[in-house]
Amino acid sequence: MNAKKYLQDNVTFIFLLILAVLFLAPILIVFMNSFKGRFFISDTPFALPDTQTFVGITNYFSGIAKTGFIQAFGYSLFITVFSVATIVLFTSMTAWCITRVKSKVSSFLFYLLVFSMIVPFQMVMFTMSKMANIMRLDNPVGIIVIYLGFGAGLSVFIFSGFIKGIPHEIEEAARIDGCNPIQTFFLVVFPILKPIYITVAILNTMWIWNDYLLPYLVIGSNYRTIPIAVQYLQGGYGSRDMGAMMSMLVLAIVPIVIFYLTCQKYIIEGVVAGAVKG
Amino acid sequence: MVLHIASHFAEQEDPVQNMPKKYYAFFTLPTLIAFVISFLVPFLLGIYLSFTKFTTVTDSHWVGVGNYIRAFSEDKDFLNASIFTVKFAVVSVVLINVLAFSLALLLTRKIKGTNVFRTVFFMPNLIGGIVLGYIWQLLINGVLINFGVDITYSANYGFWGLVVLMNWQMAGYMMVIYIAGIQAISTELIEAAEIDGANSWQILKNITIPLVMPSFTICTFLTVTNSFKLFDQNLALTAGAPGKASSMLALDIFNTFYGRNGYEGVGQAKAVIFFLFVAAIVLLQLRFSRSQEVEN
Numbered sequence: 001m002n003a004k005k006y007l008q009d010n011v012t013f014i015f016l017l018i019l020a021v022l023f024l025a026p027i028l029i030v031f032m033n034s035f036k037g038r039f040f041i042s043d044t045p046f047a048l049p050d051t052q053t054f055v056g057i058t059n060y061f062s063g064i065a066k067t068g069f070i071q072a073f074g075y076s077l078f079i080t081v082f083s084v085a086t087i088v089l090f091t092s093m094t095a096w097c098i099t100r101v102k103s104k105v106s107s108f109l110f111y112l113l114v115f116s117m118i119v120p121f122q123m124v125m126f127t128m129s130k131m132a133n134i135m136r137l138d139n140p141v142g143i144i145v146i147y148l149g150f151g152a153g154l155s156v157f158i159f160s161g162f163i164k165g166i167p168h169e170i171e172e173a174a175r176i177d178g179c180n181p182i183q184t185f186f187l188v189v190f191p192i193l194k195p196i197y198i199t200v201a202i203l204n205t206m207w208i209w210n211d212y213l214l215p216y217l218v219i220g221s222n223y224r225t226i227p228i229a230v231q232y233l234q235g236g237y238g239s240r241d242m243g244a245m246m247s248m249l250v251l252a253i254v255p256i257v258i259f260y261l262t263c264q265k266y267i268i269e270g271v272v273a274g275a276v277k278g
Numbered sequence: 279m280v281l282h283i284a285s286h287f288a289e290q291e292d293p294v295q296n297m298p299k300k301y302y303a304f305f306t307l308p309t310l311i312a313f314v315i316s317f318l319v320p321f322l323l324g325i326y327l328s329f330t331k332f333t334t335v336t337d338s339h340w341v342g343v344g345n346y347i348r349a350f351s352e353d354k355d356f357l358n359a360s361i362f363t364v365k366f367a368v369v370s371v372v373l374i375n376v377l378a379f380s381l382a383l384l385l386t387r388k389i390k391g392t393n394v395f396r397t398v399f400f401m402p403n404l405i406g407g408i409v410l411g412y413i414w415q416l417l418i419n420g421v422l423i424n425f426g427v428d429i430t431y432s433a434n435y436g437f438w439g440l441v442v443l444m445n446w447q448m449a450g451y452m453m454v455i456y457i458a459g460i461q462a463i464s465t466e467l468i469e470a471a472e473i474d475g476a477n478s479w480q481i482l483k484n485i486t487i488p489l490v491m492p493s494f495t496i497c498t499f500l501t502v503t504n505s506f507k508l509f510d511q512n513l514a515l516t517a518g519a520p521g522k523a524s525s526m527l528a529l530d531i532f533n534t535f536y537g538r539n540g541y542e543g544v545g546q547a548k549a550v551i552f553f554l555f556v557a558a559i560v561l562l563q564l565r566f567s568r569s570q571e572v573e574n
Contacts, residue, residue, distance in 0.1 A: 009389045016384060016391070020398045023446070026413050033416070045420035090308040097305035101297050109306065116317050118560045120507050122531045123553040126546060127320035127327065130334070135315060149316030152309050181301040210406030212510045213532070227408045231514065245412060252409045260404050264397060267404070271451065272458050275496055 027253060034059055034250045038243035055243070060251070063244035067229035069251055076225040079140055080209045083147035087155050087204050088197050090148060095159030096189055100171070110160065117153040121213060129217040143218050147208055155200045158274060162196040163189075202263070202270035209256070226252050328546040333539070345547035355522050356548055359530035360555075366437060366526065367505035370444045374501050375494070377445055378452030383482075385453070386460045396457070400450035411514020414443045418515075429516055436516040436524030443511055448504065452497045459493030460486060495567050502563070506556055527552050 032048065033041045040053040047053075064070060098106040128146070132138050137145055166189070174184045190197075212227040220228050230248050234240060260267060297305075328345055332338030349356050381399060385392050402410070418439045419428045429435045463486065471481050509528040512518070518525035518533070525533065531552060535545035 009387065012384055012387060013389050013391065016389075016395050019381075020395055023398050023402065023450075026402075026417055026446070029417065030413055041416070042419060043423060045416050090312075093305040094309040097297070097302060101302065109310070112318075113313065116313070116321075118557050119317075119321060119553055120528065120549075120556050122509075122528050123549045124317060124320040124324055125532075125549075126535055126542065127323045128316055131315060131320055131323075137315070145312045146316040148309065149312035149314070152313045152317075156309070181297050182304065185305070206404060210404075210408075210510075212406065212408050212513075227406050227510070230408050230412065234514075242416075246416075249409055249412055253405055256404045256406075257401070260401060261397075268396070268400060268454050271403075272454050275451075275455050275500060276458070 030246055030249050030253075034243070034246035036243070036246075038241050041242040041246060057247075059243035059247040062241065063233070063247035063251070066241065066244050067232055067248060068224060069226075069229055069248065072224045072226050072229040073251075073255075075140055075223050076209060079143055079147075079215070079225065080205055082141075083144045083151070083208050084201050084204045086144050086148050087151040088201050091152055091155035091200070092159050092190065092193055092197060093185060094152070095156045096163055096185055098156070099160045099163045100168075110156070113153045113156045115153075116150075117157065125213065125217055132218045138218050138222075140219060140223055143215060146214065146218060147204075150214070151204050151207070154274075155204065158200055158203075159193065159196060162193065166192055196273075198266055199270040199273045202267055203274045205259075206267075206271075324546055325550060327543065328550045329543075331540075331543045333542060338543075341543065345543040346551070348544045349548045349551065352544070355525065355530055355534075356527075356551075358523065359525045359527045362433070362437070362524065363506060363508075363526045366440060366508075367502055370441050370505050371498060371501045373441065374445050374448050374452055375497055377449045378497065379456050379490075379494075381449065381453045382456030382460055383486075386457060396450075396454065398450075399453055402447045403451040405447070407508075407510025408514045410443055410447055411511045414439060414446075415515050418442075430519035433520065433523035436519065439515055440508070440511060440524075443515060444505065444508070447511075448501060452501065455497055455500075456490060456493050459490040463489045495563075499560075499563050502559060503556065506559065527555075 029045060033045055035055065035057070036049045036053045036059075037055045038059070040047075040049075094109075098109050129138075132142065132146055136142060170188060170192070171184055174188045179187065210227060211225075212231065215223075215225045216228050216231070219225075224232060230245075230252055233245050233248055327338060329340060329342060330338035331341050331345075385396055405413075415429060418435070422428050422431070422435065427435075429439055467485060468481055471485055476484070507528060508526055509532070512524070512526045512529045513532075516524045518529055522530065522533070527548075531545055531548045534541050534548055
């Protein structure tokens with residue numbers, strides 16, 4: 001019996017090892033091609049660079065120059081960090097308020113926010129980008145307001161589910177000690193929300209950092225985030241610089257991999273919690 | 279998600295403090311103003327504009343259901359995109375869930391390296407759709423060039439390319455949800471079955487699978503909605519080529535809006551239909567999980 005289990009485990013291990021290599025292969029192949037000359041990529045993507053095809057990091061220079069990657073990285077970082085911070089702060093306040101104050105208005109707002117989660121982006125993309133344009137929100141600061149509006153549904157929903165599980169007595173005690181609702185929220189409730197605001201922050205970070213269509217429509221003509229910069233390289237048919245493309249793909253993946261490896265525990269837990277509760 | 283909506287107001291709680299109105303505004307207004315600007319007004323305006331001919335939001339005149347008829351009558355694009363999307367959703371939902379569940383079973387057997395494998399399988403999920411699309415375009419074209427064609431040669435290549443891409447992206451994500459479900463099953467239950475002489479297939483069929491049904495509901499929901507709303511990957515991998523044959527619904531709507539002048543109303547009408555489509559699926563799913571809750 002033990003020998004059988006030992007054999008089974010080893011077979012499973014080898015099978016998973018092969019699968020893991022297959023899962024990593026696409027990224028490694030792109031990485032390898034980023035060091036090859038632009039004309040040696042499309043035809044033979046699986047060949048290792050040799051003395052004829054190896055071009056060092058030239059592709060990275062041309063890719064960065066063509067797309068304005070440095071600025072794109074800056075815009076992506078700015079928009080993601082501030083939008084996520086804004087979403088976490090304001091949606092947790094809203095969720096606490098409409099969960100604790102039971103009224104028809106509260107449940108109406110809750111259902112309205114939940115409803116927005118099932119509306120596909122294409123339904124509002126045209127009118128929303130016009131609104132953003134008219135209200136002068138078509139810049140990296142204004143887009144934070146748009147993200148707050150779009151992120152509100154899921155975030156309020158997740159916060160609200162968690163807040164219902166917090167005993168009222170803690171907030172009652174704070175009130176008796178003389179806290180007004182603002183003090184109660186920031187001094188007592190918000191610290192308790194820590195596990196769930198990490199979840200909300202991670203889910204929103206993954207969404208906003210990778211989002212393409214919304215920033216493309218709202219700010220894309222003046223400001224390129226990383227996904228817009230990558231798509232920008234596509235250009236017209238035939239004119240695409242595959243070398244620059246490979247280097248951009250690598251540069252787009254590296255920050256994500258670093259983020260993932262440093263906060264892996266929170267990310268996987270957050271995603272599971274978000275899916276199960278959301 | 280669906281389970282949670284259903285139960286949200288089912289449980290009654292003690293009435294809590296009456297918050298003065300000014301505080302209510304302080305807590306809710308920032309979110310609500312942003313919500314009204316970026317979602318509510320565009321949504322209502324979108325429904326209205328779908329019944330008008332317009333080029334900008336301020337310049338529109340009523341045409342009734344004309345746009346809805348034109349969405350189907352002028353060309354077969356929307357119909358083709360719907361068929362492509364439904365086919366894609368069915369195939370990818372089945373394959374992703376089978377792959378993800380199998381990986382979850384293998385990774386809950388306490389073999390060495392489990393954590394590393396989990397990390398690797400989950401990673402593609404964090405990469406954005408545009409980047410994923412170009413990665414797979416390179417790989418698929420690299421294989422197809424040996425046959426003298428590329429991914430834009432046939433819509434079938436685009437279809438299976440997207441299926442492979444989505445499996446790569448989502449299998450790890452669904453896997454971690456299944457792992458959480460499997461780990462929640464009490465070991466005593468499985469030990470009891472083993473003592474009773476059940477083999478591993480019987481344990482899988484009669485204990486593990488029934489008890490991971492909640493995870494299954496969540497994963498189906500996520501894969502169905504993600505497959506239906508797919509846009510970035512579709513745009514980057516084939517951009518609908520050849521012609522518009524591999525366009526999914528979201529991409530077709532985008533192209534109707536921004537691809538040609540005078541079709542904004544038609545694009546908006548298609549978007550409303552798309553919204554009703556997605557909403558219907560969500561409601562069906564909600565009803566399904568509710569009926570399951572009753573059974574449990």
